[in-house]
Amino acid sequence: MKRQPQNPAPRDADERRAVRPVTVYPVETLPMPDMAGYFAAREELTVVDELTVPPRDAACFHVPAGHFFRILSVEGPQVGDLNLWNAHDLKEHFFSGKTRALHGTHVSTGDQLWSNLPYLRPLATITHDTLDWYGWDEDGGGVHDVIGTRCDPYTNAILGEEEYHHCCHSNLIRALAAEEGLSYAEAEPHVHDVLNVFMCTGFTKDTQQYFMKGSPVRPGDYLEFFAEIDLLGALSTCPGGDCSSGHSSDAATCHPLKVEILRPLAGPPKGWQPAKVSPYSGRHHSGDGV
DSSP states (O other): OOOOOSSOOOTTHHHHHTSOOOOSSOOTTSOOOOHHHHHHHTTSEEEEEEEEEOTTOEEEEEEOTTOEEEEEEOSSOOOEEEEEEETTEEEEEBOHHHHHHHHOSBOOTTOEEEBOTTTOOEEEEEEEETTTTOOOOTTSOEEEESSOOOOOHHHHHHTTOOOOSOSHHHHHHHHHHHHHTOOHHHHGGGOOOOEEEEEEEEEOTTTOOEEEEOOOOOTTOEEEEEESSOEEEEEEEOTTTTTSSOOSSSOSOOOOEEEEEEEETTOSOTTOOOOOOOOOOOOOSSSSOO
16 A cells, blocks of 8 residues: 655645646657568568477577567467567667657557667567557556566565565576576576566556556467567566466466567568667766767
């Protein structure tokens, strides 16, 4: 429960609340992806690799720049937690906070997944979403959020829950460690806030708390991306299954998810080049030099 206010409202409280909001990051000058080029490129795709992520587990995959990849529901409603890294430098990874600030709390076709500072470039562009029809429901819920961080055993511990080792955080650590030949301690700092693929979430209207509800995903649905640079990805099949009741336990019914890597037969869109890092000078002060 939220704590009740301890101070009386001032006489001009209504006036203060009536101030009009301003978009923090106006996107009119944001470089826009060539969606017509992506749509043309995806008309003829061939699968060059695929993997199936078992329930309550995670696996890594590689996507060359200029290729597409899909996350597919294959057996039943299931949420996936996605991490992305620069395949050549784990220090550069998906930045959910900036993606949220630029595109909103939930992402779909045309939105891009941005990397962390100081790189700040699009890692991937969403090119198809079979759940784009969902929009916003009466609870304020939407699909594919960049709000939640990922279920983890540390939060469980402070909430008094029993230790559970198949939270998405732990799943992603094990997958990255196995892929990169790292210890769990070495891999853990590279695991970051996720894109919650297929998850239906929002904020409660009374307390503005993060909520989840049963995912609308069904077998055959998929979320498709175009890789803007060479990518290393890791996908965890959330132990919450469709996240209709809980997570971080073996109670929910869980299903596998499939990942497909696809090459456009005609090549990447005409004129496309791998994304470049931020043009900011990096000086961080008003004087000359670095």
